[in-house]
Amino acid sequence: MIYTELYITEEPSEAMNYHHEVRQVQSASKKKILHETPIRSQDIFKTLPDQQRPIRVVLTYGVAGVGKTFLVQKFTLDWAEGLENQDISAVILLSFRELNLVRNQQYSLLELLIFFHPTLHRVTAEKLIVCKLLFILDGLDESRFLLDFTNSKLVSDVTQKSTISELLSNLIEGNLLPSALIWITSRPAAVHQIAPTCLDRMTEVRGFTDAQKEEYFRRRFRNKELSSRIISHLKTSRSLYIMCGIPVYCWITATVLEHMLTTEESAELPKTLTDMYSHFLLVQTKKKQKYHEGQEMRRIELTRTDREVLLKLGRLAFEHLQKKNILFYQEDLEQCGLDVTEASVYSGVCTEIFKRESVIFQKPVYCFVHLSIQEFLAAIYMFHCYTNRKTEVLQEFFTEDDKGNKISLEDISSLEDFLSRAVEEYLLIPNSHLELFVRFLNGLSMKSNQRLLGGLLGQTESSPEIIQRVINKLKVISCQGKCPDRCINILHCLLENNDLSVLQEMQDFLKSDNKSETELSGIQCSALAYILQMSEEVLDELDLAKYKTSEDGRWRLVPAIVNFRKARLHDVFVFGGSIGSLAIALTANPSHLTELHLSSVSLGEYAEDLFTHLGHPNCRLETLRSVN
Structure with missing residues (x-):
């Protein structure tokens, strides 16, 4: 163990x-x-x-x-x-x-x-x-x-x-x-x-620590070459490797990569979360089906019953994800049209993704094997509702924009409108429980995943031109007035769309000698904040005045202070009281920030909260200066 x-x-x-x-x-x-x-x-x-x-x-x-x-x-x-x-x-x-x-x-x-x-x-x-x-x-x-x-x-x-x-x-x-x-x-x-x-x-x-991740795969597979190939592949994708800190995700990853490396050696291995989960669903489907010897499976072929069960599970996942429920009872399943007396609910393609447990009164309790599986199936259901124009579901999810205007179905008629509106809806809600959900939605728009998932998603166009329009629209989503720390998820949505351009631009920017002359867009600032956040080393000083960008750009850079010893915030409104980036930096475990300078910084109604955070057990701040 x-x-x-x-x-x-x-x-x-x-x-x-x-x-x-x-x-x-x-x-x-x-x-x-x-x-x-x-x-x-x-x-x-x-x-x-x-x-x-x-x-x-x-x-x-x-x-x-x-x-x-x-x-x-x-x-x-x-x-x-x-x-x-x-x-x-x-x-x-x-x-x-x-x-x-x-x-x-x-x-x-x-x-x-x-x-x-x-x-x-x-x-x-x-x-x-x-x-x-x-x-x-x-x-x-x-x-x-x-x-x-x-x-x-x-x-x-x-x-x-x-x-x-x-x-x-x-x-x-x-x-x-x-x-x-x-x-x-x-x-x-x-x-x-x-x-x-x-x-x-x-x-x-x-x-799991990094060493334990590798130990898991080496113990799981006696074949040393296979375990080494899996570990090597995971290290090429930072997001996949980080997720393997969760033991259940190690199991999902091992299930997918073992199958692909032993039966479909010519197939391209998953590089994104959506890729990994699409293949996981495919592997579970293959367990139920029989194939001619040597036949490779590159898409899910479902019976009508299994397709209906998966979409009903998707509806259950989606409706309860919004309520933040991860546990379901018989009445919850029945409300989504799932007949709990039918073996299809907890057999067939569902054996490895949906658990049934008997408790007192012999009354069963149901749950997905992991929260991320629930988020993935919820995204499949939502994408299916979009392609099949299930107006009631879409109207309930897309309520109004950030200006309070009611959204009509005409506003989400194209794929780029649908995906960008989903991200904007995520940014409007008060917490981030839909973060992976919107990442999966974007990943499902990729032609490779639509091919894998067959008839589950419905018919939609996914040409390179359309995906480029999706990417372009994501890049210009405004984060003004929204939590800048959560705006970083737009970058992850781009990565699920296989767009690495912004991340690469900011990696090149950090190596350049003319940083002060390079004007940064909002999405570039979110990418830069992410890179600085995830640096293996604690960095010395973040000075917002040194970056040539808009007010929205400076806003998006603030989350990076969590990985700095000193921060000079300039001409920016510090968002969110106890949930804002400054609060996170002061109360993080561990907190690195020891020196904070505020120049023309608006704290608004959160000024009192700042002093509350200074008393947090994790806070290590030694110097605080404010100049207006």
């Missing part, structure tokens, strides 16, 4: 609520561990030498598929086999995906435990109080109810009936069973549901 790394961290930045998980994987991939302590999962409740108070409540966070539940299972197995933590009397797992099923009912804590774990039926209230218990609350991000630490009624008796939310909040706060240990796992976006005052320790699961 290869275990993902676990680190004790400070309170995470609130900005993580607004960063797509792919961006967090990118940030983690270049972290130098400076002020953090690695820890084994078995030691998660043990105090460090410099700590006084005991550790009672721990929250472990990490992106989807990074290995949180796996660490919990390892801890539990070691305890059950008598290897570790034998002072604990019982480990009690309560997953939020199961708690959702009884969220509207009332129980006492004792009743709730017996309900989920019938083997505890002989445990009395008196015995419960004296035992040393560990409660594992797994998957906070999957909860469909909120924990209220402000207005929740006091519950201190294990036989007192209350709502699930009140029971859990009182358990976490220590009003119920104050001697019990609590371990909560969550994706980053849900972390702030837990009041910081309730937590004794926060830990982060980082995913």
